[in-house]
Amino acid sequence: MRITVTVNGEQHTRDVEPRLLLVHFLRDELGLTGTHWGCDTSNCGVCTVWLDGTPVKSCTVLAVMADGHEVRTVEGLAHGAELDPVQQGFIACHGLQCGFCTPGMMMTARWLLDHDADPSEEDIREAISGQMCRCTGYENIVRSIRWAAEHGGAQGTADAGTEPAPGREEVRA
Amino acid sequence: MTTTEERPVGFGRMPRKEDARFVRGHGTYVDDVTLPGMLHGAILRSPLAHARIVSVDTSAAEAHPKVRAVITGETLAGLGLAWMPTLSYDTQAVLATDKVRFQGQEIAFVVAEDRYAARDALELIDVEYEPLPAVVDARRALDPDAPVIRDDKEGQTDNHIFDWSAGDEERTDGVFAAADVVVEQDMLYPRVHPAPLETCGTVADMDAITGKLTVWSTTQAPHAHRTIYAMVAGIPEHKIRIIAPDIGGGFGNKVGIYPGYVCAVVGSIVTGKPVKWMEDRSENLMSTSFARDYHMHGEIAATKDGKILGLRVHVIADHGAFNATAQPTQFPAGFFGVFTGSYDLAAAHCTVTGVYTDKAPGGVAYACSFRVTEAVYLVERMVDLLADRLGTDPAELRMRNLLRPGQFPYRTQTGWEYDSGDYPRALRLAMDIAHYEDLRREQAEKRERGELMGIGVSFFTEAVGAGPRKHMDILGLGMADGAELRVHPTGKAVLRISVQSQGQGHETTFAQIVAEELGIPPEDVEVVHGDTDQTPFGLGTYGSRSTPVSGAAAAMVARKVRERAKIVASAMLEVSPDDLEWEKGRWFVTGDPDQGRTMTEIALAAHSNLELPEGVEGHLDASCVYNPPNLTFPFGAYICVADVDAGTGQVKVRRFIAVDDCGNRINPMIVEGQVHGGLADGVGMALMQVIAFDEDGNCLGGSFMDYLLPTSVECPSWELGETVTPSPHHPIGAKGVGESATVGSPPAVVNAVVDALKPLGVRHVDMPLTPAAVWRAAQGRPLRTDLAIT
Numbered sequence: 002m003r004i005t006v007t008v009n010g011e012q013h014t015r016d017v018e019p020r021l022l023l024v025h026f027l028r029d030e031l032g033l034t035g036t037h038w039g040c041d042t043s044n045c046g047v048c049t050v051w052l053d054g055t056p057v058k059s060c061t062v063l064a065v066m067a068d069g070h071e072v073r074t075v076e077g078l079a080h081g082a083e084l085d086p087v088q089q090g091f092i093a094c095h096g097l098q099c100g101f102c103t104p105g106m107m108m109t110a111r112w113l114l115d116h117d118a119d120p121s122e123e124d125i126r127e128a129i130s131g132q133m134c135r136c137t138g139y140e141n142i143v144r145s146i147r148w149a150a151e152h153g154g155a156q157g158t159a160d161a162g163t164e165p166a167p168g169r170e171e172v173r174a
Numbered sequence: 175m176t177t178t179e180e181r182p183v184g185f186g187r188m189p190r191k192e193d194a195r196f197v198r199g200h201g202t203y204v205d206d207v208t209l210p211g212m213l214h215g216a217i218l219r220s221p222l223a224h225a226r227i228v229s230v231d232t233s234a235a236e237a238h239p240k241v242r243a244v245i246t247g248e249t250l251a252g253l254g255l256a257w258m259p260t261l262s263y264d265t266q267a268v269l270a271t272d273k274v275r276f277q278g279q280e281i282a283f284v285v286a287e288d289r290y291a292a293r294d295a296l297e298l299i300d301v302e303y304e305p306l307p308a309v310v311d312a313r314r315a316l317d318p319d320a321p322v323i324r325d326d327k328e329g330q331t332d333n334h335i336f337d338w339s340a341g342d343e344e345r346t347d348g349v350f351a352a353a354d355v356v357v358e359q360d361m362l363y364p365r366v367h368p369a370p371l372e373t374c375g376t377v378a379d380m381d382a383i384t385g386k387l388t389v390w391s392t393t394q395a396p397h398a399h400r401t402i403y404a405m406v407a408g409i410p411e412h413k414i415r416i417i418a419p420d421i422g423g424g425f426g427n428k429v430g431i432y433p434g435y436v437c438a439v440v441g442s443i444v445t446g447k448p449v450k451w452m453e454d455r456s457e458n459l460m461s462t463s464f465a466r467d468y469h470m471h472g473e474i475a476a477t478k479d480g481k482i483l484g485l486r487v488h489v490i491a492d493h494g495a496f497n498a499t500a501q502p503t504q505f506p507a508g509f510f511g512v513f514t515g516s517y518d519l520a521a522a523h524c525t526v527t528g529v530y531t532d533k534a535p536g537g538v539a540y541a542c543s544f545r546v547t548e549a550v551y552l553v554e555r556m557v558d559l560l561a562d563r564l565g566t567d568p569a570e571l572r573m574r575n576l577l578r579p580g581q582f583p584y585r586t587q588t589g590w591e592y593d594s595g596d597y598p599r600a601l602r603l604a605m606d607i608a609h610y611e612d613l614r615r616e617q618a619e620k621r622e623r624g625e626l627m628g629i630g631v632s633f634f635t636e637a638v639g640a641g642p643r644k645h646m647d648i649l650g651l652g653m654a655d656g657a658e659l660r661v662h663p664t665g666k667a668v669l670r671i672s673v674q675s676q677g678q679g680h681e682t683t684f685a686q687i688v689a690e691e692l693g694i695p696p697e698d699v700e701v702v703h704g705d706t707d708q709t710p711f712g713l714g715t716y717g718s719r720s721t722p723v724s725g726a727a728a729a730m731v732a733r734k735v736r737e738r739a740k741i742v743a744s745a746m747l748e749v750s751p752d753d754l755e756w757e758k759g760r761w762f763v764t765g766d767p768d769q770g771r772t773m774t775e776i777a778l779a780a781h782s783n784l785e786l787p788e789g790v791e792g793h794l795d796a797s798c799v800y801n802p803p804n805l806t807f808p809f810g811a812y813i814c815v816a817d818v819d820a821g822t823g824q825v826k827v828r829r830f831i832a833v834d835d836c837g838n839r840i841n842p843m844i845v846e847g848q849v850h851g852g853l854a855d856g857v858g859m860a861l862m863q864v865i866a867f868d869e870d871g872n873c874l875g876g877s878f879m880d881y882l883l884p885t886s887v888e889c890p891s892w893e894l895g896e897t898v899t900p901s902p903h904h905p906i907g908a909k910g911v912g913e914s915a916t917v918g919s920p921p922a923v924v925n926a927v928v929d930a931l932k933p934l935g936v937r938h939v940d941m942p943l944t945p946a947a948v949w950r951a952a953q954g955r956p957l958r959t960d961l962a963i964t
Contacts, residue, residue, distance in 0.1 A: 040455040103197060136847070
């Protein structure tokens with residue numbers, strides 16, 4: 002099947018098998034290997050990307066279901082050379098170790114902050130509860146997301162552009 | 175020490191160098207590697223736990239238009255590769271030829287043009303089996319009528335692997351006979367799986383022209399893998415290059431060599447193309463290295479006023495179908511001998527019997543420090559049981575029996591020499607952070623109201639940093655590690671190390687070690703690892719050995735460079751080296767501090783035409799091999815506060831306090847992160863993780879739907895504390911920390927839950943403490959958690 006998917010603001014058209022998973026489409030067809038694969042059963046969440054502005058587990062979405070839709074991945078999180086506050090927070094608060102769950106965690110974190118400028122620790126834990134991390138015990142992921150909230154990370158970026166959002170505070174790690 | 179919080183020149187908190195690529199999604203994991211013309215492999219696995227293979231028909235799979243090769247056990251037998259040696263001098267089938275011995279065992283390997291086609295072709299392979307009864311319960315494995323699993327081994331007439339013992343049996347029996355109080359308990363440390371989020375996989379590329387094999391692999395021990403590939407496959411070792419790129423978590427799961435790796439290599443040789451093999455999650459959970467599976471019977475002896483006298487333990491160790499555990503050769507039960515824990519005992523004795531069962535092979539994995547996890551769990555449960563019997567507070571009983579600072583170095587009853595410690599200080603700090611007395615008061619009030627609240631204490635001593643090569647080797651390879659340091663003319667350095675980060679942050683920590691020793695910024699030190707063509711030999715990262723062994727090598731090689739720099743500086747300043755003193759980053763003339771040369775100046779001079787003393791080589795490069803004189807012994811005191819729902823059996827870990835002493839901390843931020851992760855591991859194992867089996871040997875933990883891992887909502891916000899007791903024999907006084915929390919936390923959780931259930935008369939519950947297990951225990955009908963047999 003021929004599909005056209007907008008990924009991080011760029012249109013891609015490919016012929017794919019109907020059974021091809023979105024995660025494999027992103028990784029194998031488009032070479033966007035920042036999105037990982039971890040479990041097949043939607044439990045681990047390392048494959049989390051945005052589909053039309055909402056986090057989804059891309060191991061449980063067929064590529065053909067994304068035809069005509071917009072996908073945002075970790076590669077589309079930074080604003081040009083400037084890291085998103087979420088990315089800065091993960092560095093500042095040691096929110097990652099092996100880095101395998103990190104892209105998915107950050108995509109959910111970005112979504113959370115777009116919808117809740119000042120999430121509590123409990124809100125953050127609830128938001129990432131569908132994703133697993135085997136390294137950090139979640140503590141520093143929670144702190145990273147709080148850091149982002151406190152450092153200009155709360156402003157909406159739902160349009161998923163690669164340009165800095167208007168009025169974004171410039172913060173560098 | 176001139177460190178700052180923001181920008182240390184050496185030790186201190188600093189953000190990790192590796193994070194820049196990870197947060198951008200630019201890490202390179204094995205599955206991210208794509209080579210021109212690369213093919214994809216997939217493995218056909220046995221649906222049965224024990225069966226004779228009657229026939230394997232691959233003709234339909236071979237006819238699939240996208241299939242390039244189908245490899246079976248028969249193919250491999252022709253190459254002498256159907257069986258491979260394990261890390262414990264046993265053998266393991268690469269692809270089964272005679273029988274399958276566990277559910278998920280490898281039978282055939284398909285190489286196809288894409289990963290979907292490879293999986294399609296698996297469906298076309300027809301295997302005829304003759305089912306055999308499965309040995310599932312380790313406690314029945316040595317029954318006279320148990321089917322013999324390893325009939326491939328000449329002379330093997332039962333399922334026995336080894337007997338091992340430690341300590342003095344006679345003296346221990348004497349101590350027990352004379353003791354006022356003896357408490358005993360059967361307990362299970364169930365089979366668990368480390369489940370790193372990246373599964374195991376490899377990309378193998380055999381260059382037919384040069385004869386060079388390059389293997390990108392999820393390995394924690396690239397050098398050991400290279401040597402073993404050479405031994406197994408007969409490929410000359412200098413023609414093998416193992417690349418471990420970014421690794422998505424290891425926890426011991428990526429120490430061993432799995433059949434899939436070997437099959438990918440063979441696939442590349444057969445097809446002449448690079449072959450990628452990545453297992454899926456079920457394959458990872460069902461076939462790769464598990465951990466634990468220790469059936470333990472413990473006894474503790476004490477005086478009536480609470481002086482612990484002795485410990486006696488017998489273990490049935492379930493090693494699965496092939497003894498593939500990665501313990502040092504002389505230690506088939508790993509370092510289980512440290513079951514004497516943190517206490518001053520009069521005598522101790524243990525026996526461990528290893529058995530085969532129809533389950534996945536392995537036994538090294540999961541932050542285990544060579545069975546220290548099991549040992550600490552045993553002793554810490556026994557101490558709590560003793561406290562219960564004596565009616566003593568468990569923290570108080572520990573405080574009374576902990577080794578005193580003046581007793582170090584302390585030789586245990588089983589022969590270990592603990593290097594250093596101040597145990598009472600750590601326990602007191604944990605109790606202070608927890609407000610222990612307040613918690614006990616709160617508990618008493620809640621008990622009045624019928625609410626179930628528990629407070630669990632554990633104290634652990636770890637044995638890490640394997641190890642002294644005289645005593646410790648794996649497959650004959652001594653456990654020493656090399657390091658190479660080059661200082662370029664402009665004073666920037668490159669450190670090459672043998673160990674392999676799986677998230678521990680070696681690129682940062684090891685740069686900080688060199689920075690500390692040479693007085694140059696960590697930013698000026700590049701750390702090269704994960705490529706056997708570019709790094710010196712060493713045994714890799716597991717058993718918390720990176721900092722104790724390779725970290726020591728990094729410090730020692732930097733000191734070599736520093737000494738060489740001293741000679742260069744003496745030539746530059748035209749003074750005797752004896753007249754020079756070191757301050758961080760600079761040699762200067764004693765009594766005339768203005769006369770000095772920085773490392774950057776010295777580096778340039780070392781590469782210049784400066785005349786050096788007779789016999790002194792130019793440049794500042796050096797290499798070394800570090801052979802540890804002893805293990806290091808980090809320790810800690812943990813307190814868990816848990817609430818149990820009496821109606822459902824659900825456990826909520828409300829608070830968790832962890833005081834760790836791992837000696838000197840290189841980057842405290844990274845150390846704390848390691849502890850956080852280990853605590854989550856421990857809570858997971860205590861509450862939910864188990865690879866269980868039904869009576870036919872079907873694996874009941876083969877997906878994340880069934881094998882439960884803790885998420886952010888099951889984990890509390892960890893409360894950490896630290897004490898620092900440097901290791902006296904380690905160059906920088908560091909002890910290693912990666913596994914401490916995984917070792918120390920499960921007994922704290924179980925002690926807390928049992929403490930909560932005390933009013934109901936419960937004195938022990940086996941892990942995992944699922945709602946069902948807790949509820950059943952509260953009803954007085956304990957559940958067997960490792961088998962679906964009630």
